[in-house]
Amino acid sequence: MGDGTTADSAAAGAGRPVTLTDVRLGAHDGFDRIVFEVAGEGSAGWQVGWVDEPRAQGSGAPVEVPGQAFLGITLTNVALPGDEEAGAVRWQGPERQGIADATVLEELVADTLFEGAYSFFAGTDRRRPFAVGTANSPQRIVVDVLAEDPATPAALTQRCESPAGFSLAYPQGWSANPGETVAACTRFAPDPFTVPPNTDARVGAVTARVEQAPFQQVAGPGPGDELSRRATTVGGRSAVRVERVSVGEGLWPAGVRATSYVVDLGGGAEAPRTLVVDTVGLPQFDYARNVGVLDRMVETLSFGDP
Template identity: 55%
Template structure:
């Protein structure tokens, strides 16, 4: 990219540098803070700076006036939990700055020329008054002679950083990222530096390390009701990760958006009813509810006005996300996939987000359900053909499933089977109320019925020892003659069971559940 500068002081001078000098070898990012010359290698633990978030950060009454600070170095590198971007300046202080996400297209200041920046999200760093060229003397003095495009050695989220402005004392760099993630900003002195740390984690899982999907995933429809006043859709973004692709809808407002997610064979516009062309062999329909029109967004809340079709590089699973439109508070999208795959949905906060992870694996990957059994309790379910199933002497048949033979003892709570199904005479809301030790919760629909999947670790208050993991499904059933009913299916991580494998089997079995079968009401 050409460097464009315009000097004031009564006359306009245009200086174009027709090519960047040969770049020096990648530098190691200086420790922040630390004595001058101290180095920090990328594999040493180092906390990120600032208070990471996704909102715009401004300081120093941006854009401030006065004498320009001169850029001397730009560098980036990966650390254990974040990628770091640094602008270094002559002088004692960093000028005013603004760091925040921007929407494409990315354009160059002054010329308005569109600039290509690799990535799916774009974090722009602006500093004012600042420049890479000192025009205060008789001859221009280039204070920054490095690259105008660089990568982050050892980084995980920064795809590249590109200089997108050096015009009228406004310096701009745009950082391309794999997806929108939290970032922290701070300044240091001796030498003067503006430091931006971009976290490896998008904040959707609250931890560090390898990013995990928001749930185990399934192919059944998932929905959740909206609550409170309507909200504004402020951003839609995609990301490709190891093992899954992610779709994130970010929202703003006091209320809470609802959602409906499920596969459709016939994607159509909700307003006109006309067919919607969606890339891929399979379509996942996504509808957000309780949304405001962009024109009705509260003051200071910019509504999302992105393109009709979004795509990401580095994946073969999610072909594209097509926006249908906002109609009567419902915003419809269609995700084109390479084939029918499990998906998981979660509602996250700070900021409010609805996250959909499409898993790379196929439904029931590694799990073969070769047999079907019908319980007199009123359901039919598939199970592995080589698993043992209870006969029905003590509890209704098709209530216990295990890879080993077992007997169900009479009148005891002892756990003898890996997976248990039962219809309980207990209200759904009571079964699904939050209890100590809950780790994850996902609302979904099973065979058209309201359901919840809960992962929990025992705290010692119930039947199981402290630390025992469990996964439970609860499905709301119509009231029976004796009152409310709920179908409960679970697996427990006791020492004699292969818990991880049994969770996969339980998830696959739930996808086959038919609640309109059996002999009892």
């Protein structure tokens, strides 16, 4: 799940609405966990973030939640009662849950299922870092609320320029490829590494590449299920941030998540160029940490002539 942050987390559901079948809590060393189990052929989405005042969906009425801070958790793409897929048994409470050995969680309060969105509020002593992720077999959305603040991320004290026409900073202590096998400053990792020749082996925790294709084509639908998409700008250029999960087609096995920034470098119809900077959740990588590194590195991007 990674260290977590206090930033909002959101992902879109996909396919047929799913049925919420179970909600349970767990106390662990250093964090408390909330698990939402769902059933169905589709996937649930979520919107998680701290709220100033818990209020019910639809009516806007106050919701009584113990604690000094309130983490709002809304599951999306949830089937309404009576619309469940065959064999799915809908969760029916309890409305309030707590655990005796909890470190930070005082109580989880269920609100309402309204227009396909099921909302909950977790009461804690203060706003703390949290992390949101998924698990499969069965499908689960997992929210961890951390007891301690995460370690301060390594400063982006190093910078390099790629011959492809961009430069960016990367964390202190990390390594970048020198350009012997592939273009310089296109592979970054926390440990020293070598890029093997004539292979697609993933050796960079964060990688950057320029594709000779139009931005709209590269930024369009790709292999796997799309979890989230956000339009943004990078260095004054149009860009999108996309998170996907593999379904077993292409390079990665099913269930592998990847976060990518796709940046329009222009070039016109005759010589279009698009920059892709990404990280992939393969077993050898700390995906949650690397997504945070990716987000910070992309903020430092600047562009020149290739």
